[in-house]
Amino acid sequence: MGLWLAGELRRAGVTVAVIEPRLERDSRSRALTVHPRTIETFASRGVHEPFVSEGMPLPGGHFGVLDSRLDFRRLPSPFPYTLALPQERTEALLEGQALDLGADILRGYEVTGFTEHPDHIAVRIAGPHGPTTLQAAYLVGCDGARSTVRTAAGIGYPGTPSTVLGWLGDVRLDEPPAPGYSSFGPAGTLMAVPMPGGLHRLAGITPRDLTTTWPGDLTLEELRENVIAMAGTDFGLRDPVWLSRYGNATRLADRYRKGRVFLAGDAAHQHFPAGGVGMNVGIQDAANLAWKLAATLGGWAPEGLLDTYHAERHPVGADLTATSRAQVALMTAFTPEGLDLRGLLARLITTLPDLNDRLAAQVSSLAVIYPPTTPGAHPLTGTRAPDLTLGDTGLFALLRADRHLLLDLTGSDRLAAYARTGLHVHTATPYQPPAEFAGVRAALVRPDGHIAWASAEHDDTALAGSLTAALATTHRK
Structure with missing residues (x-):
């Protein structure tokens, strides 16, 4: 998420430096799943194709490893699938973009502390050439669950300790399952997930893993024993690339902003990696924060815009941690009662398409809605904008990192004059719009793809007045 944040800031013309302690990228696959909303976010900057071409598309996901898998093909997205793509490749692609855009990436350096001043923050770093201090307008901690930035800022990180140990192995399988x-x-x-390059990830939990005692590093022999116990075969597993254990410690920062310091990703929320959502939620944190920082530094942000980062993203983190805990309960329900509960929920997912759709949208981040701040707002306000077909282009292709998009759906350039306010104005009648867009004559879309304002007002004068009032809350006068 730090690399996406850096790229977004550079797209908006902001100077940015990434402080990275590792001299080289971590070669382990780690975060493997790229969800639909993340691909949409990449598509909104025209950089999604390398991820799609390299990743392995999978038609769904899971919730608590229930027998009935979630069908992502029903999602209202041009990318109704997940991508299996090792984090090393995701990082490499994002790093290449950030560098091409002009970001400074300082490898081998780490943040050791900072001093906040009224008009800047002095960040102390140490690295190959000794300690030095960088002066910046803001500091964003994207430095993981053990965040130095969060600790130095004195931001609380309450939660629950680990009580369950999951395990995984990225291996080759001579006889892979379907x-x-x-x-x-x-x-x-047990789950088996195909990966690019002929590998599979085997991941799971056994009853003896319900422990607070660390049993040591996972071995190939233990992995084989676990797989055979659950599947009756080891699928011919061999040649491990990565073996690991991980716990279900769950924590959420009590604030995402403190003065000139912000938190994103695992620095803000830690959880069991159920459904592969962690990296994806972190990228959405970055997407939300980047344009607000750019607007503030560019001088067009309204008062209090940066505070909306916590207001909008902290509830998403709370939902993430609660959902993760719920899935851990299902994934460790080894008792007869637990098995019956799992069976009931699996049948409901199969027989109630709306339940499948709701859980799939939640897991994929398509369901995130930022509550409107003004009474009487149109129901679209705060929702994710779909990739409407607008003439010969799509909505995603029109989004910019440095300004809002005004969709003039009146069909006659009635709102063209608003381009003078710094908006990107596009006039078109959407082709086959979804039901929720019925009657909508204009919409204002934020750089992160969420709708800031929409109106079905038929009177042109009233429509313009409503838009002008909305802009007073999104742009400095």
């Missing part, structure tokens, strides 16, 4: 394979029973839970 895509989407999972198994659950008294012996434990």
Whole structure:
């Protein structure tokens, strides 16, 4: 998320430096899943194709490894699937973009502390050439669950300790199961996820993993034993690339902003990696914060805009941690009662398409809605803008990192004059708009793809007046 944040800031013309302690990228796959909303975010800057071409598309995901998988093909997105793509490749692509855009990436350096001043923050770093101090307008901690930035800022990180240990192995399988394979029973839970390059990720939990005692590093022999116990075969697993354990410690920063310091990603929220959502939520944190920082530094942000980062993203983090805990409960329900509960929920997902759609939208971040701040706002306000077909282009292709998009859906350039206010104005009648856009004559879309204002007002004068009032809350006068 730090690399996406850096790229977004550079797209908006902001000077940015990324402080990275690692001399080289981590070669382990780590975060493997790229969700639909993340691909949409990349598409809104025209950089999604390398991810789509390299990643392995999978038609769905899971919730608590229930037997009924979530069908992402029903999602209202041009990318109704997840991508299996090792984090190393995701990072490499994002780093290349940030560098091409002019970001400074200082490898081998780490933040050791900072001093905040009324008009800047002095960030102390140490690296290959000794300690030095960087002066910046703001500091964003994207430095993980053990965040130095969060600790130095004195931001609380309350939550619950680990009580469950999951494990994974990225290996080659001579006899791989069918895509989407999972198994659950008294012996434990097991998932097999195909990866690019002929690898598979095997991940799971056994009843003996319900512990607070660290049993040591995972070995290939233990992985094989666990897989056989649950699947009756080891699928011919061999040649491990990465073996790991991880816990379910769950924490949420009590604030995402303190003065000139912000938190994003794991520095703001830690959770069990159920559904592969962590990196994706972090990228959405960055997407929300980047344009607000750019607007503030560019002088067009209204008063209090930066405070809306916490107001909008902290509830998303709270939902993330609660949903993660719920999935851990399902993934460790090895008792007869737990198995019956899992069976009931799996049947409901199969028989109630709306439940499938709601859970799939939640897992994929498509369901995120930022509550409107003004009474009587149109129901679209705060929702994610879909990729409407607008003449010979799509909405995603029109989004910019440095300004709002005004969709003039009147069909006659009635709002063209608003281009003088710094908006990107596009006039077109959407082709086959979704039901929620019925009657909408104009919409204002933020750089992060969420709708700031919409109106179905039929009177042109009243429509312009409503837009002018909305702009007073989104742009400095």
